Amino acid sequence: MDALLTALADPARWRLVCLLAERPRAVGVLAQLTGARQPQTTKHLQTLERAGVVTSQRTGQRRVYALLSRPLLDLAEALNGLAAGAARVSGPDTVFERHGISVEIERLAADSAGWADGRTFRFHRSLAGGPDLVWRHMTEPDLVAQWWAPEGLRVSDLVLEAQPGGRLLLEYRDAEDTDGTEQVLGRAEGAVDDVRPGERLAYRLSPLLPGGDGIAFTSHVEVDLRPHGDGTELDVLYRITDSTVDSADFIAGIEIGYGQTLDKLAANLHTN
Template sequence: MDALLTALADPARWRLVGLLAERPRSVGVLAQLAGARQPQTTKHLQTLERAGVVTSQRTGQRRVYALQADPLRELATALNRLADTVDQAGAYEAFGQHGLSLAAERLAADEPGWADARSFKFQRSIAGSPDLVWRHLTEPALLERWWTPDDLRISELVFEARPGGRLLLEYRDAEDLDGTDQIAGRAEGVVTAVRPGEHLAYRNSPLLPDGSHAFTAHVDLALRPSGTGTELDVDFRITGSTVESADFIAGIELGFGQSLDQLAAAVAASTDTPRSTP
């Protein structure tokens, strides 16, 4: 497959493939139709033959080349398989949505405070008791399982579940296992309200490269029991927005929504594993 892709990548050889798709042709005729010199055409055809996409035979004084259909079908199958993988994964749909949001927010970020009236509301029905959900919201070992979007992982986390408690979150690409890639983001904040099993609030500020705050997120989470587990309501409010905060704010709705989906999945999975008794 590598040899085939290399052979087809050259525009001149691709032109010859198109001509041979119509019918077998001699080297001289192919050179005329392609507008190239015959020695160059011969070299290109030899490359295509080594890759298995064309075959040749001598007829009298001429060498005639013909296209092989099977390698092209195999390539088409491989490309279709890749396209199907993209469609099934759904990641590129989110990537496209995020791109549109980036463009809109960058256009709107024209002065400090541009997004200070912005708020986002989220709601999730979670298959777990309020106590279990609370543990996932406040215990660092459980927070690590969900508190980033799908494509990120937590590399450093501090969460002190008490009023005035410190909050620190650093995250990297989920596939950056050895930490050689750049940090994807870092945020710091403080816990402002704690009522176990019922209410949690904190302030959280993503950091810009110079260490200053991009904006401050005021996050308020309310839990209430339901017949199937817990209803979680989240209010996400922005203050102190800077012009440089546009890229961060563009990802809130999609990214925080993905995190809450992962929270629901983590809680549902943990209901199958009883908590160990100290």
């Protein structure tokens, strides 16, 4: 496939492929149609033949080239697969594009310290399992580490002391950075404010700016659980204080990012 792509990348060779797609043609005819010298045309055709996309045979004094369809069909199939994957993740309404728009809006709004103070976000999820099970997944570090990071990221360090005044630390990296050699993509520190096992967890968490140069903002998060049938209704109130001008990119990702973490929590509970 690499040799084929390299061969087709040259405009002159691509023109030859297009001509051969119409019908087999001799080297001399192809040179005339492309306005190129015959030795140069021969060289391009030989490259295409080595790549497996054309074949040739000598007829008298003429060498005639023909296009092979199978390599192009295989390439088309591979490209269609890539296009289908891209359509799933980069369409006009996707997370990537929505986040980009949100970043632009927040950057325009971040004109002074405190610009986002008081802003709130609300989240709701209907979860499988009773409140006791959900509580475990929200307070036991090994279980929390499985879901408390947006898509494409993984928790690389976590401290969660589920008691009033308990320490809270969250760090995450790229999900594919399994050996921890790449840079930390996010780190936040805070404390637990309120704990009512199986009912309520409240905490403060402040994402740090790149390089650890101060905080971006402080989030005040209240998580309430209530039983509903065999499952649990989860409600989250997420409130911002201490917002800095440099917090725009962080705040732009709250709705999508925190929502993704809750979706992962829901998925984990569903499989248990």
